[in-house]
Amino acid sequence: MKIISSRDNAFYKELKAIATSSQARRKAGRSLLDGVHLCQSWLDLRGAPEHCVVSEDALANPEVAAIVARVESLQAHVTALPDALFGAISQVENGINIVFVVESPVPSRAPGLVESAVLLDGVQDPGNVGSILRSAAASGIGQVYCSPGTAFCWSPKVLRAAMGAHFVLDIFENIELAPLVRDASVPVLATSGYASERLYALDLRRPVAWVLGHEGQGVSQELLELATHRVAVPHAGKVESLNVAACAAVCFFEQLRQREV
Structure with missing residues (x-):
């Protein structure tokens, strides 16, 4: 697990841009999944994220710890941030501080109305x-x-x-x-x-x-x-x-x- 404590860190700047800008998300082709439920659903349905980011205090939460353990077992990146830095990338009030950075999925088939x-x-x-x-x-x-x-x-x-x-x-x-x-x-x-x-x-x-x-x-x-x-x-x-x-x-x-x- 990597720990970032500086607002000037390049990855943190990129993370903050994806979190706060729809244009940045579209350009990067990446999305931010905020909270335990979305992160668990991604793991269950899609597998490993590109990156898991948690606040240092959230690591004591059993649900967060279990998600981090699953991500690490899949050999994906995990980064911890101080709560003050994490607050700038989360839009969930009073949430549990964990997000996944994922590549926004693209459709598995060509457009066409042939089913519901x-x-x-x-x-x-x-x-x-x-x-x-x-x-x-x-x-x-x-x-x-x-x-x-x-x-x-x-x-x-x-x-x-x-x-x-x-x-x-x-x-x-x-x-x-x-x-x-x-x-x-x-x-x-x-x-x-x-x-x-x-x-x-x-x-x-x-x-x-x-x-x-x-x-x-x-x-x-x-x-x-x-x-x-x-x-x-x-x-x-x-x-x-x-x-x-x-x-x-x-x-x-x-x-x-x-x-x-």
Whole structure:
């Protein structure tokens, strides 16, 4: 285990840039996994990180010590920082001070709608994007396509909200969705609060692609017109519509329910 105590250390400067700058993360092709749960999930699903970084005080935590031992057994790098230095790279308040530096995974296949997938059309809130990724992974969907303007999937807030879903999904970012929909081999279902078709009337036992739109504007008119179906989730009460992440969860798990009947 290496110990760094200087803010001028080259690795620490690089680490801080990745932690605080989306542009730096994109340029480096690396992400920061903050906290015990994400680090454990990475080890379980992907293996060794490029680098494990802990605060010196956190080494006394049994969960952190177990993670560090696993990382060292895989012969990956481990670095300890004083708490004061670690605080500048973590965005989790009152968290347990451990992060992994990992290479942001790239999709294992080429783009193409040939199986169940999710298309995010300008979904801007990181919490919503993370929740959608988590629901997609939990319901057996394997691919997510993000249009320009959708929140960066490897940002810290999206990673925390998704709780490890990233590690089992193929995530395509900055994808123009219209050509993808035109060439789709599966039905494309665009969600809309104004649609006449109701979710529970559809046959969802086969693969479909779900299109979910911007929190305020919804799915773009172009994608609505290209979609095979425009779908509404029925709801009671006087609220105008569901939150996009809640809508996604209802849709995904209705598809799962029908498949398992």
